[in-house]
Amino acid sequence: MTLTSRPFVAIFAALALIVLYLNLPDRDALGRSLPVSLLLGGAFGLVLQRSRFCFWCISRDWFADRDPRGLLGILAALAVGIIGYAAIFGVWLPNPASGRLPPDAHIGPVSITMIAGSFVFGIGMALSGSCISAHFYRLGEGAFGSVIALLGAFIGFGLGFLSWNTLYVLDIYRAKVIWLPTYLGHGGALLVSLGLLGVAALWLLCQPMPAQPEDHRFVLARRWPAVVGGILVGWIAMIAYFRVGPLGVTAELGSLARTSADAVGWLPQTLHGLDSFAGCATVVKEALFSRNGVFVIGMVLASAVSATLAGDWKPAPPAIRTLPRLFIGGLMLGWGAMVALGCTVGVLLSGIMAGALSGWVFLVACFAGAWIGWHLRGK
Numbered sequence: 001m002t003l004t005s006r007p008f009v010a011i012f013a014a015l016a017l018i019v020l021y022l023n024l025p026d027r028d029a030l031g032r033s034l035p036v037s038l039l040l041g042g043a044f045g046l047v048l049q050r051s052r053f054c055f056w057c058i059s060r061d062w063f064a065d066r067d068p069r070g071l072l073g074i075l076a077a078l079a080v081g082i083i084g085y086a087a088i089f090g091v092w093l094p095n096p097a098s099g100r101l102p103p104d105a106h107i108g109p110v111s112i113t114m115i116a117g118s119f120v121f122g123i124g125m126a127l128s129g130s131c132i133s134a135h136f137y138r139l140g141e142g143a144f145g146s147v148i149a150l151l152g153a154f155i156g157f158g159l160g161f162l163s164w165n166t167l168y169v170l171d172i173y174r175a176k177v178i179w180l181p182t183y184l185g186h187g188g189a190l191l192v193s194l195g196l197l198g199v200a201a202l203w204l205l206c207q208p209m210p211a212q213p214e215d216h217r218f219v220l221a222r223r224w225p226a227v228v229g230g231i232l233v234g235w236i237a238m239i240a241y242f243r244v245g246p247l248g249v250t251a252e253l254g255s256l257a258r259t260s261a262d263a264v265g266w267l268p269q270t271l272h273g274l275d276s277f278a279g280c281a282t283v284v285k286e287a288l289f290s291r292n293g294v295f296v297i298g299m300v301l302a303s304a305v306s307a308t309l310a311g312d313w314k315p316a317p318p319a320i321r322t323l324p325r326l327f328i329g330g331l332m333l334g335w336g337a338m339v340a341l342g343c344t345v346g347v348l349l350s351g352i353m354a355g356a357l358s359g360w361v362f363l364v365a366c367f368a369g370a371w372i373g374w375h376l377r378g379k
Helices: 008-023 034-051 055-065 069-092 112-128 132-139 145-170 180-205 226-243 251-263 291-310 320-340 344-353 357-376
Strands: none
Touching: 008 034, 008 291, 034 132, 034 226, 034 291, 055 069, 055 112, 055 132, 055 357, 069 180, 069 226, 069 344, 112 145, 112 320, 112 344, 112 357, 132 145, 132 291, 132 320, 132 344, 145 251, 145 320, 226 344, 251 291, 251 320, 344 357
16 A cells, blocks of 8 residues: 555544644634634635645646636635625625724735735745645645745745835835725725626636546545635635634744744844734744634645545655755745735735735736746746
């Protein structure tokens, strides 16, 4: 029996999920349910792994083969999430012109620094082979190269903290936080956002669609269509925001980097304005478990169960020649996510769903960076 077919991987990961669920504290310091975060992370990891919902893979499929299916999956996720968020906002904040912002929503500032971070993040995706969320779910597939990329991202976050004050003084302090419903109303923002997605979807649907062979295997063994994955991601995002907070995968990694930098005296005494902005917030950790931490653990463990059942658990060390590229790509992911206040999940998905202009800006800049990175890798 080969390592790729051994059932103990799925059994171990499933038992770890169950044991962790039963032993987690009920709430974090802010009163958010940790067990619910774990379950949502598990659902997110399962969907990402089964539908290959990886922003770099989707971008590469378009760049190389003009395959629009993955992009349509992203549009589906955004459409479902935008509608869900709008319904929640209509109840929580019926007057969007009041000057208040929805609680916890990832509505971040738009600045030159944020654009640069998004662009660098896109290049980092290409060089490392995945976005940060995909690196996490690929840990569950035995992709040990993702360990190198995530180590690079960890250090990249540290570099981001070291550069933050300089960037804040030069640029970020004057950045504007733009929430579209403030200017367009809930209905107007919903109409404009869905209109943009609809135009993009119609254009993509006019492109040649590659034939997809039929797969009659068990549902957990076959790859799910990207649109199905996108719809499920949209629902998970909506439920997560309603129950525990917006989707995001970098807060825990960034918090670990911030805590480590603080412990060795590398962290500036003050990070100007950082903790006042919305996004994948980082803190100096004082508790073992956090909402985002257990979410990511759930992602990895559920991905491992899914990958093993589907025959995708294929552990292999990365080739030596790829290590510098993986690490440098990870550095760029970490630095970009830190100065942009999140990644493709926290800023792009959660931001656009919440009506934040920053989410749309991240999408454009990150996609441009991914295109440059694709060329740097020699296509």
